[in-house]
Amino acid sequence: MKKKNKRLFTILTFMALFAGGCAILLINLRENLIFFYSPTEVFEKQIDRTQMIRVGGMVKDESIVKIIKTIEGRQLEEISFVITDFKKELVISYIGILPDLFKEGQGVVVEGFLKNVGKFEAKTVLAKHDENYMPPEIKDIKTIKDKKI
Amino acid sequence: MISEIGFVFLILTLIISSFSFAQLIYSHVNSRSFVFSHLKITNLIFFFTLSSFICLTYSFLISDFSLNVVAQNSNSQLPRIYKFTGVWGNHEGSILLWLLVMTFFGFLFSKNSSATEEFKNNVLKIQNSLCFLVVSFIIFTSNPFEKSFPYPIEGGDLNPLLQDPGLAIHPPFLYLGYVGFSIIYSISVAALSDGVKKYFIKILKPWVFISWIFLTCGIGLGSWWAYYELGWGGFWFWDPVENASLLPWLTASALLHTIVVADKKKIFINWTIILSILTFILSLLGTFLVRSGVLVSVHAFANDPTRGVYILLLLASISFFGIFKYINKNVQFGRTNISLISREGMISLNNIFMLSLTFTILVGTIYPLFASVLFNSKISVGAPFFNSILMPVMFPFIAGMIIGPFTKWGKDDLIFLLNRIKFLILCFFIISLLVWYLNYKTPILSIIFIVLGCWIIFSSLFEVFQFINKKLRVPKKIFAQIIAHIGIGLLIIGATGSSILKQEKIQFQEVGQSLKIKNFDVEFLGVKKIEGPNYISQMGVFSIKKQGEQIKVLRPEKRFYNAGKQVTTEAAIHSSIFGDLYIAIGDVHEDKTKWTTRIWFNPFTIWIWIGVFFLAAGGSLSFLNSLSRK
Incomplete structure (x- = not known):
């Protein structure tokens, strides 16, 4: 092969590899995205129940209920609470230790799967991490709330 | 009173560094430019910034609540050590620390570099200009000496999560790493206008190692802190901020490998410069992502959009300047052909993988940002994405890592190579069977990764064995590489254990x-x-x-x-x-x-920390080695 052709060949190979890599990357990205919804969107949109999603809203006052369940011989506390965007409400159930800053009347993002209509099983509960900081999603909801008041 | 003095010192830093900045701009307009001693400017701005930092620290220690930052992030009951570390437990103070480190690196460079006076002056001109950009950012958008009146009698609190010794030392280490890349950027860009004399690699080398060591320790300390303080049982969460620190670490690791070749063979000089510039840009990008609050992250401080815009401008201008200089460089290098099965080839392979990883993590980190701007949809990219991408890439990467150190410089032959390490390959079989036998009940993926980790460690030990066998002492350079590679092996085992097997x-x-x-x-x-x-x-x-x-x-x-x-x-x-x-x-x-x-x-979680320690130790050995060979 001539020198020039050889270089062209190398460049083409690299470009092909790069394009292939990007394609794999994008496909992977598409499969592993976690979408964020508000409680209203959860009711309105068709949501795949095998897909992990995030839902954010305010924890409704006096909605936290703790019940004891026995799973595999161990006693577990199942916590359920209602999150709202002041239009629709969604019941969340969660087994685990709630984040330190979880409170009623405060913003929260839950990650997990939608079960039945209006029921959500959370795998993770993300509350804010520090007093002054709030995830943008929660901030948006809070502004809506402030407007209403 | 003290706080006013601190602010005056900041203003002085701004004024004096502006001389360097003015000249940097002016020298492009008019080649017959005036000449300052940028060395003197460097010394001055280091002294002023240090003084300013001391003033802020003093304000924190005496709980001067007339300062906003103190009032918001400290209180009189706080233990003294956390009053002190509270200085960088907030946005303003941490950016001042950033500036301090930046001027400190300039100062060190002016004192301890083997470069000629002229080259030093050129490097410091750029470094001082970077300091100018940062100090103007501090003064105009995040002034730590901002006062409020009337001021509160008692302050708020330092975020309790930050009241911890692990966190106290984590940001300074991380910054020494991040900001250390600023001097690498300055040296590389200065070398471009200097006509890229090949000796610049020797000047650059120790700075690459030292920054890399600090960044490695900073990331390690950060994840150690997350592990024991957050109570989530994990050490790495693929949080955007963690990713942001990983990006420059990956390109710096690529640089670390490349610069060895560049120093020895005088090839990859261009590539070294590109990596240097890229690494600093990624450090800045990380800062932008953390400080602007554009990404949802647990690390973000309370944020202000003007800061984001300013950092973005900073990022754009510094990147543009680097690229502009690169395009306008007045040297061309001859092309060298390298064969894949050779030390150079393996190191290029390493670079390709490192950069692919960087690119992937970058896409995963900023994709949510694009999606929210372009499609107005709120999404996040979580651990599954990163894991699914990382795992397949790890196999060829580790294979290269094992074979690489056994290849010869120049040109090597695959058959001869395999012949040389046939004993090692036999050992691999035995190890694999042993690990599998001991853990046959556990998931196959964990077995594969633990085996790979063991392979890396074993092949590194085999290198030592080869030298002993020939009755040779292991050269310091190779010893450093062996230690660092063992570190990676331990890290892989630790990470596998604490993620898949937990x-x-x-x-x-x-x-x-x-x-x-x-x-x-x-x-x-x-x-x-x-x-x-x-x-x-x-x-x-x-x-x-x-x-x-x-x-x-x-x-x-x-x-x-x-x-x-x-x-x-x-x-x-x-x-x-x-x-x-x-x-x-x-x-x-x-x-x-x-x-x-x-x-x-x-x-195996403890092996993660031991692995990080090995990496830092290997880096330190290389660093000492690069100093002593002047």
Whole structure:
């Protein structure tokens, strides 16, 4: 092969590899995205129940209920609470230790799967991490709330 | 009073560094430019910034609540050590620390570099200009000396999560790494206008190592802190901020490998410059992502959009300047052909993988940002994406890492190569079978990664063996590489153990109740109320037994901080070389006899920290080596 052709060949190979890599990357990205919804969107949109999603809203006052369940011989506390965007409400159930800053009347993002209509099983509960900081999603909801008041 | 002096020092820094900046701009317009001694400017701005930093520290120590940052992030009851570390526990103070480190690197360079006076002057011109950009950012958007009137009698609180020794030293280390890349950028860009004399590699080398070591330690300390402080049982969460620190680390690691070749063979000089510039740009990008609050992250401080815009401008201008200089460089290098099966070839391969990883993580990190701007959809990219991409890339990467050190410089032959390491390949079979035999019940993926980790460690030891066999001493350079590679091997084993193999039990545990996890019996003895200096703590007491014998008492806590009315979880950990027993305590049940407890067994986690230590040790050896060979 001539020198020039050889270089062209190398460049083409690299470009092909790069394009292939990007394609794999994008496909992977598409499969592993976690979408964020508000409680209203959860009711309105068709949501795949095998897909992990995030839902954010305010924890409704006096909605936290703790019940004891026995799973595999161990006693577990199942916590359920209602999150709202002041239009629709969604019941969340969660087994685990709630984040330190979880409170009623405060913003929260839950990650997990939608079960039945209006029921959500959370795998993770993300509350804010520090007093002054709030995830943008929660901030948006809070502004809506402030407007209403 | 002291705070006013601090602000005056900042203004002085701005004015003096502006001379360097003015000349940098002017020299492009008019080649017959005036000449300052940028060395003197460097010394001055270092002194002024240090003074300013001391003033801020003093304000924190005496709890001067007339300063906004002090009032918001400190209070009079805070233990003294956290008053001190509170200086960088907030946005303004941490950016001042950033500036201090930046001027400090300039100062060190002016004192301890083997470069000619002229080259030093050129490098410091750029470094001082970078300082100018940062100091103007501080003064115009995040002034730590901003006052409020009337000021509060008592301050708020330092975020309790930050009241911890691990966090206290984590940001300075991280910054020494991040900002260390600024001097690498300055040296590389200066070398471009200098006509790229090949000796510049020698000047650059120690700075690459030292920054890399600090960044490695900074990331390691950060994840160690996250591990024991957050009480989530993990050490890496693929949080955007963690990713942001990983990006420059990856390109710096690529640079680390390339610069060795560049120094030895005088090839890849261009590539070294590109990597240097890229690494600093990625450091800045990380800062932008953290400070602007554009990404959802647990690390973000309360944010202000103007800061984001300013950092973005900074990022754009610094990148543009680097690229502009690169395009306009007045030298061309001859092309060299390298064959794949050679040391140079393997190092290029390493670079390709490192950069692919960087690109992937970058896409995963900023994609949510694009999606929210372009499609107005809120999404996040989580751990599954990164894991699914990382795992397949790891195989060829590790293979290259194992074969690489055994290849010869110049040109090598695959058959001869395999012949040289045939004994090693035999060992690999034995190790694989052994690991598989010992862990055949565990998931196949974990076995594969642990085997790969063992391979890396074993092949590194084999290198040592080869030298001993030939009755040679292991050269320092190679010894450093061996130590660092063993570190990576340990890291892979540790990460696999604590992610794939971790066991978690969460339940209500009654006082006196015993639970079994792995081969430990965890007995819950009760909860004590403890008063700390500025918090009240509910301390669970757990007796850890192994075959009926008590080996340790663990005391996880739930702390309530009075000042900020915040709660934090303090996990308790029993570490051993086989794994960590990790306990976090939650809330009490209404009947007051049961508590939610969360118990993990995280196999091999300790090897992550040991691995990071090995990496840093290897880096340090290379650093010392690069200094002594001047």
